Amino acid sequence: MAELAHMVDVYVMGRHYRVPQGLTILTALEYCGYRVVRGCGCRAGFCGACATVYNFRNDAQLRYDLACQKTVEQDMYLVQIPFFPALKAIYDVDRLEPSGEQVLALYPDIVKCYGCNTCTKSCPQELETMWFMSDALRGDIRQVAVKSFDCVMCGLCAARCPQGLVPYNVALLCRRLYGHYLAPVSQHLEDRIAEIRAGKFDAEMDKLKKMGRGDLRRLYDQREIEPA
Amino acid sequence: MYPAHMEESIRKVEATRGRRLQETLRRLSSDEKEPLLREHHPDFIAGKMRQLAVGPNKGEYTPSELADLLEGNSRIDPDKIDLGRVDHDLDVLVIGGGGAGATAAVLAKQSGATVLLATKLRLGDANTVGAQAGTQAADRPNDSPLMHYLDTMGGGHFDNIPELVEALVKDAPEVIRWLETLGVNWDKNPDGSMHELSGGGASRLRLHSARDYTGLEEMRVLRDEVRNQGIRHLEFSPAVELLLDGRGHAAGAVLVNLETNELTVVRAKAVVMATGGAGRLHIQGFPTTNHYGATADGLVLAYRAGAQIIFLDTMQYHPTGAVYPMQILGQLVTEKVRTLGAQLVNAEGGQFIMSLEPRDVVAAAIIRECQGRGKGIATPAGQVGVWLDSPMIDMIRGEGSIARELPAMVRQFGRFGIDIVKEPMLVYPTLHYQNGGIRISADGSTSVAGLYAAGECGGGVHGRNRLIGNSTLDIFVFGRRAGKAAAEWSRKAAPGALSLDHVRRWQKGLEQAGLAGSRPVSPLLLPDYARPMADFLPDSARRSLPVQRVKLT
Structure with missing residues (x-):
């Protein structure tokens, strides 16, 4: 393993270790013998379970990332965040209004945002968190949905907000409002659901279900394929 | 940012890209797929499957890693659990x-x-x-x-x-x-x-x-x-x-x-x-x-x-797991990359399979290309893969398509200095689905x-x-x-008294089959990726450990 020839110095919860270059924060912890239970999920950058903060031996500035995606660097101070409490509004998505007033009613604290931009700087997905929070305040639900779409809900924004706001949950509410109330209706979807309910495909389906393997295979090999 | 020898191979991929944009490989018939799968899909490798020795599917084959757990010992002793105290x-x-x-x-x-x-x-x-x-x-x-x-x-x-x-x-x-x-x-x-x-x-x-x-x-x-x-x-x-x-x-x-x-x-x-x-x-x-x-x-x-x-x-081996960089080895490169138009290409810049065949067929074709024909590209860490030619997507669907349709992939490779809008990804099958x-x-x-x-x-x-x-x-x-x-x-439903008798019967069955001593404790719950440290436990203590380590590669 040529890439593993070099070792780097890291500090796991303050304790010094030498680990092979090229490991991620998560695999470096495991290399040091730690078996992670909390703070590890999909191991591929999608679930937000391994949100982490780190800094360097001679640089106290905190940085933020996902432990499964960030490669270790010389003199890093590492830790896993097992859990962070965050407020979530409880609602019935069928009984809401897709409006700024609605968002404000469920998350009244969002008016306390004073624009420090710490949430944006702490986002491992590099989303424009503060900007979608101001879209939420203005009631621009669609913009919140668009700008927050790649959110993995790791919660680092909420962990770092000096006002105790929960941008990732506010954004989730807005995306659900958008999907439920504001996205344009798919007529072809409605039509197909009605056709299936009316039994339009039932007779043909029964035929297919009873068809022998050889006939089914012929039909399959001869089927016409729509160009991608 | 790829090492120099990989960049050289990318030049060949770029050289054939114009021609390949016009080239559509034919899909295989069922008769053509069968030998490809038999010869190159991991499901067909002799000696990697084992017949289950106990349980409802006794006699049927499954990968030995799964057979070990299906034939495993219970984590609990029914005699030590008070089922009279119900928590929920x-x-x-x-x-x-x-x-x-x-x-x-x-x-x-x-x-x-x-x-x-x-x-x-x-x-x-x-x-x-x-x-x-x-x-x-x-x-x-x-x-x-x-x-x-x-x-x-x-x-x-x-x-x-x-x-x-x-x-x-x-x-x-x-x-x-x-x-x-x-x-x-x-x-x-x-x-x-x-x-x-x-x-x-x-x-x-x-x-x-x-x-x-x-x-x-x-x-x-x-x-x-x-x-x-x-x-x-x-x-x-x-x-x-x-x-x-x-x-x-x-x-x-x-x-x-x-x-x-x-x-x-x-x-x-x-x-x-x-x-x-x-x-x-x-x-x-x-x-x-x-x-x-x-x-x-x-x-x-x-x-x-x-x-x-x-x-x-x-088992399903997803055709396109990441091979480079090593930090994301085996992680998913979505099939959407191929549905948007990216082709699979070997070291010489040639297509070898229509890239929208079912997954088992594409996986087998990639394995054949790398192991059977030696037309894969090796990484410095010794992994082998083929190219997934993502830059084609913007050429087919217009500039900005990759950024719009594949933000997660752009982000994942971008973290390691690879711009998938400009350069292809190196891929190889990865274990994906049961x-x-x-x-x-x-x-x-x-x-x-x-x-x-x-x-x-x-x-x-x-x-x-x-x-x-x-x-x-x-x-x-x-x-x-x-x-x-x-x-x-x-x-x-009107369930009767709670019972763990099936676990008692299971353990007895394992003992009768002579398996109890050689099988791990299961369910596994979590893999163990912690680097093993020096083992200083006396054997008596190891036998009483609640979690038996299952060796993983």
Whole structure:
């Protein structure tokens, strides 16, 4: 393993270790013998379970990332965040209004945002968190949905907000409002659901279900394929 | 940023790109696919499968890594557990907090049942969040559930259980609308029509996506809905055994707190198993796309309780796992990259397979190209792969298409200095999906009364190979059906006294077969990736360790 020839110095919860270059924060912890239970999920950058903060031996500035995606660097101070409490509004998505007033009613604290931009700087997905929070305040639900779409809900924004706001949950509410109330209706979807309910495909389906393997295979090999 | 020798190979890929843009390889017939699979797909390598020596599927083959766990020793001694002290008593227990489990819990609750959801990690930590490409549903005018049926049967080599496939394809459009009503944001055209893409083995464009974060979007919404509905859920609390009553009906489960080892006894009139897949067993040493907890726990528990399993001699190796850089080895490069037009290309810049064949066929072709023909590209760490020529996408679909359709992939490779808009990705098959599972009927019921299964741990719907976009469909179709059916069953069920006699019988069976001493403790719960430290334990102490380490590569 040529890439593993070099070792780097890291500090796991303050304790010094030498680990092979090229490991991620998560695999470096495991290399040091730690078996992670909390703070590890999909191991591929999608679930937000391994949100982490780190800094360097001679640089106290905190940085933020996902432990499964960030490669270790010389003199890093590492830790896993097992859990962070965050407020979530409880609602019935069928009984809401897709409006700024609605968002404000469920998350009244969002008016306390004073624009420090710490949430944006702490986002491992590099989303424009503060900007979608101001879209939420203005009631621009669609913009919140668009700008927050790649959110993995790791919660680092909420962990770092000096006002105790929960941008990732506010954004989730807005995306659900958008999907439920504001996205344009798919007529072809409605039509197909009605056709299936009316039994339009039932007779043909029964035929297919009873068809022998050889006939089914012929039909399959001869089927016409729509160009991608 | 690739090393110099890989950059050299990329120059060859670039040199043939113009020609390849005009070149469409023909699809293979069923007769051509069979020898390719037999010679190069990992399922067909002799000596990697083993016959099960005990249990309901005794005599059938499964990968030895899974056989070890299915034949495993229980983690609990029934004589040390007081079943008279019940901690939770309710109608429906859902085991697993991914897409299928969350869906089953919501539907069971809406059907009037009292519900507890128990999950091993956090609610939503599951393979669902890693599903990128989309969800199939035949809802466009030139498509139909019949075509979806035929594609699914063909992809599964016609071994799929027809009633399950019928349920899958007929429920699909309804599922898409149900998810939208819950608040899922589908990719749509301005007129509201769905923006749909093709997929390997699909004869129509029917893949519904949410950028390349489809499963994440679905899971975010379902997890929120579980919370909004006030459904009780216990995190870091996997089941370690099912509970049955005297008649062998499902009656609850024993859970363990992963952090404290505290046991919890749950009595339930029905149980829905939704524990997902088995990628973390690293079958045949493959890396995996699966989440940390994908260790086949539900299969083990259901098997021990007497449930039939099906198609466990076939695993899905996703054709395109990342090979470089090593930090993301085995992680998913979504099939959407190919549905958008990227071709698979060897070291010399040549195509070798039509890239939208079903997954088992494409995986076998990549393995043939690398192992059989020596036309792969080696990384400095010694891995081999072929190129997935992503820059083609913007040439076919216009500049900005990659950024718009594949933000997760752009981000993932961008972190390591690789711009997939300009340079291809190096890929090789990675362990992705358990094609089979606990055999279910169309309502999610299993061969154990009162036990239901949904999602990846269920089996039969995908036959011997699942198609793209049918897994995120499966979790909702069968999650909904199992949740409803379990709630219905719970209204009539009158379970007798809780019992672990099946575990006692199981242990006796293992001893009679001479296996008890050589098999690990199961379910596995979590893989062990911590670097082993010097072992200083006396043998007497090692025997009493609660967790037996299972060797993983």
